[in-house]
Amino acid sequence: MTDASIQTRTDSGDAQFGDYVALLKPRVMSLVVFTAAVGLLAAPGSVHPFIAFFAVLCIAIGGGASGALNMWYDADIDLIMKRTQGRPIPSGRVTREEALAVGLTLSGFSVVMLGLASNWVAAGLLAFTIFFYAVIYTMWLKRWTPQNIVIGGAAGAFPPMIGWAAVTGDIALESVLMFGLTFLWTPPHFWALALFMKSDYKDAGVPMLTVTHGRKTTRRHVFAYTFPLAVLAIGLAFTSVGGPIYLTVAVILNALFVKGGWDILRRDEPTSEADGYKVEKRYFAFSLLYLFLHFGAILAEAALRPWGLGGW
Numbered sequence: 001m002t003d004a005s006i007q008t009r010t011d012s013g014d015a016q017f018g019d020y021v022a023l024l025k026p027r028v029m030s031l032v033v034f035t036a037a038v039g040l041l042a043a044p045g046s047v048h049p050f051i052a053f054f055a056v057l058c059i060a061i062g063g064g065a066s067g068a069l070n071m072w073y074d075a076d077i078d079l080i081m082k083r084t085q086g087r088p089i090p091s092g093r094v095t096r097e098e099a100l101a102v103g104l105t106l107s108g109f110s111v112v113m114l115g116l117a118s119n120w121v122a123a124g125l126l127a128f129t130i131f132f133y134a135v136i137y138t139m140w141l142k143r144w145t146p147q148n149i150v151i152g153g154a155a156g157a158f159p160p161m162i163g164w165a166a167v168t169g170d171i172a173l174e175s176v177l178m179f180g181l182t183f184l185w186t187p188p189h190f191w192a193l194a195l196f197m198k199s200d201y202k203d204a205g206v207p208m209l210t211v212t213h214g215r216k217t218t219r220r221h222v223f224a225y226t227f228p229l230a231v232l233a234i235g236l237a238f239t240s241v242g243g244p245i246y247l248t249v250a251v252i253l254n255a256l257f258v259k260g261g262w263d264i265l266r267r268d269e270p271t272s273e274a275d276g277y278k279v280e281k282r283y284f285a286f287s288l289l290y291l292f293l294h295f296g297a298i299l300a301e302a303a304l305r306p307w308g309l310g311g312w
């Protein structure tokens, strides 16, 4: 990826602290960090609250670092897409070299600090996650295959596993299922967005499913993913991190998510375009609430456990 126009800072001024924070994709990372914190709090056993806080902080910094590496590599794409033109590199407030330096420094720092504060299984998983998002997804899959976000989605799904491992030093069925929940959720989450972002990915030459296989196929894929997702999400209720609260939340949310996927499938383009992609936008917003509430319910079960409540 070479593009001289984004190599140097423009005249728009020096970078502010906020520009460096924006490199870390804080809004997307907030939910990632929440799922990591829930993985940590739901794990059997306990760690000192300071270590727990510090471990989550390391995961947040590592996630942010991978976002900076993504912005470093994707600066050419971000310059083309309307949604991303205002980011620190395409708008000329931060150079690519600075973004790379921030990404690499924070990656190294977060992994080493997590290893020292908790254990090297968690640190290894964090390092692998950063590598997966920055190298496997960003540098390879994103520009190569419409399955980019399906496989690449694994990056965003690892955090609860990292949180869990920070306590237990191990990988367990529950942490793998929490991984699976985010993994199967990512395609409908992203493709709903791709449906209303219309030409952005096409203009940037990114082979998203909407571009390569068309919008009807993308609608079918959104709907199709809601079924395995519902099975896994509800199945998680019957493991040690589940319980009646989680089960209730999962049944309601998955019924709504399948129904929403059906609504998306049934829509045709002229109708969707005429109403400004209202249904697709609502579904994308609901996808965020969906994941937040599933992990929130796991947290509620864990929080009630010390009082003999929560769980089965």
Ligand code: HEM
Pocket: 027, 028, 029, 030, 031, 032, 035, 083, 148, 149, 150, 152, 153, 154, 155, 156, 157, 182, 186, 189, 190, 193, 288, 291
């Ligand atoms: C390969 C996987 C994923 C892809 C391609 C993807 C893509 C996107 C995109 C393009 C946006 C628009 C936001 C922006 O312009 O900054 C977005 C928003 C968002 N995503 Fe994802 N996402 C993925 C996985 C995840 C995961 C795993 C999480 C959390 C666990 C997540 C949480 C969010 C949140 C919270 C927002 C809303 C941000 C805001 O309010 O601006 N995403 N996602």
Ligand SMILES: CC(C)=CCC/C(C)=C/CC/C(C)=C/COP(=O)(O)OP(=O)(O)O
Pocket: 025, 028, 029, 032, 059, 062, 063, 064, 066, 070, 074, 084, 126, 129, 130, 133, 142, 155, 156, 159
């Ligand atoms: C270490 C750690 C905890 C990592 C978390 C990794 C993570 C959150 C991955 C989520 C993937 C994500 C934000 C994709 C955005 O796609 P994109 O980069 O193609 O989106 P864009 O078009 O907005 O740049």
